[in-house]
Amino acid sequence: MSTRHPSPGPEQAESNRLLSVNDLRTDIRTDQGTIRAVDGVSFEVGRGETVCLVGESGSGKSVTCRSLTGILPEPPADVVGGSVEFDGQSLLEADDEQLRRIRGDRIAHVFQSPQSALDPVYTIGDQLVEAITIHNTASAARERAINLLRRVGIPRADSRIDDYPHEFSGGMCQRAAIAIALASDPELLIADEPTTAVDVTVQARLIELLRGLTDDGTSVLLITHDLRVAAALADRLLVMYGGTIVERGPLEELFDRPAHPYTQALFESYTGCSSRGDRTARRDVPTAGCRFRAECRHAVDTCVGGEQPPSYAVGDRETHGVSCVHYGPDRDPTPVLADAAAARPVSTEGDDD
Template identity: 50%
Template sequence: MKDSLAPVLSVQGLRVHFDADDGVVRAVDGISYDLEAGRTLAVVGESGCGKSVHALSILGLLPRPPARIAGGAVLFQGRDLLDIDEEGLRSIRGKRIAMIFQEPMTALNPVLTIGEQIAEALLCHGKADRAEAKAAELLRRVGIPGPEERLRDYPHRFSGGMRQRAMIAMALACGPEVLIADEPTTALDVTIQAQILDLIRRLQEESGTAVVLITHNIGVVAEAAQDVAVMYAGRIVERAQVMELFREPLHPYTRGLLDSVPSLTKRKERLSAIDGQPPELLREPCGCPFADRCSRALPRCRADDPPEFLLPGGRMTNCWLASDAAVEVRHRLAGRPCLPAKDMKEAPYHPRAHDNA
């Protein structure tokens, strides 16, 4: 990550919990990243790791209860979105930070036309002048032919790819500075996926919008992003620029993800897979949450919660195996320095009692 540019969005130690009958689900457990203007950050990880929950929490879209913000900050141009009331969030949501949702068929209102739904985004933020003409122009920008006629269609008349294009048009209606795209290519065939990713990239180049791209598809990361954050069990376990991560993954989970991608050039007897299952998020892990699935785990991995190890070039990994190369060590939950890197590496190992509370 480049340090020379001020981030347009900064997530710092964000924790999101859900209060359930049988305990507290730690869906997002202290994640941090910076998003720079004009760049795309991919947040990648398997289903259930907290990718979408973190995105919904940024815009205050989680139901409360059972959800609650347990800690951290989300700074948008210096303002903490977690401290803003609902009226203040409405002035930002859709106008300055917009979101493309996972399932366009369920995100679009089936009893309103596509044109009415795009115009609503404009009307909500005081842009009523020529709303229908602007909606038609937005559909044209996202590649829907005959936009003046298609404005009058209902969502069921659109194909999956066209519905996703309409969702992108709605998200871009007010010219947001940040666009959160939550699995924008889910359930689309490969050809349409490529078209949607190319569309987002082209529109980003035209407007300079910063993009958070949420996906479980490593191939999408390589195609569409410059920076990447790998999530596992509610945590970011590695951050890097995309090409650096593909060239040399540092966290064992990241390496497992990359190894599981089928190769077009190398023949294998069987596909690679990560053994085991993700941890139960109702139980606070003692040590690294990936330790039980990691073939390289040390005794310390199962006893001590790893901090964020910052490495040369701005990379970060949440893994004890990287401690020797760290130039700085940060608390995962607070995003602030703890011990100097030298002291952390030389600190004696003291196993903790395993706590399943």
């Protein structure tokens, strides 16, 4: 099988592009030395699109997303290169005040731990109204706050709005944190494992809520290690390993034909062959050659030196890219693709709830 395209095509038409990340690199200083946590990451998010970053814990998903809007503590973190453009504006060159305004108005974050978003000394309503009054009068803000709590599924929202966070369950706190994030009607919601700390019933409601956002035109950048959540929400998947994106493409395409050996290993966890998706990443990922080569069942001599392989198109599918030497010019990826059928993780049908 020959590769007609040396690299995958653009992910979004320029007119539809909301977020564009190019060659992003972020270092983290530790007592043991400096780690390149994000290593040459590039991707785009279109308007009204849900892009999902998947990979095991420690693969660089969260650091990537926190690098975009300047919320990583510096030090120990340091965004050392690349570019991030949001609706044509460079975020890496924006000053603190510009970033604060963008985060409060146009880009919102939701984190896995709602406790980090909620202040225990203020009621849920106070915290919501504070986020809303930037754009509304006090009475209109309270009414909108109640509606937001209803929208995220808080029962008896008109009375529960005056509760403190400790009076909410973990799932309700997560829903309240999402309500606060939505208060400014953001154009982009960056949600980091938002459904991990909740039970399956609440998870289904949150998935429904997130799906409804994109129907309204909001873009979502979702981080998850849970492929079922990704299957229910994503338009496109980005698979991360060792701080770099090793495979990218439309959801159906990746689920039907996972092409990278790491993606196949990750997906096998959903066919019961391993629990790879819940794993924490290795700390001894090679810094030269392919990051995955120490674990790869298809590694060859050319995987050892130089840079991480570029992203090659899989066959004639311009939107499906894979960072593996077997997909390069004059190579035959047939033996690697033969593993795709066994690795197919879950059907995306029937995951609507």
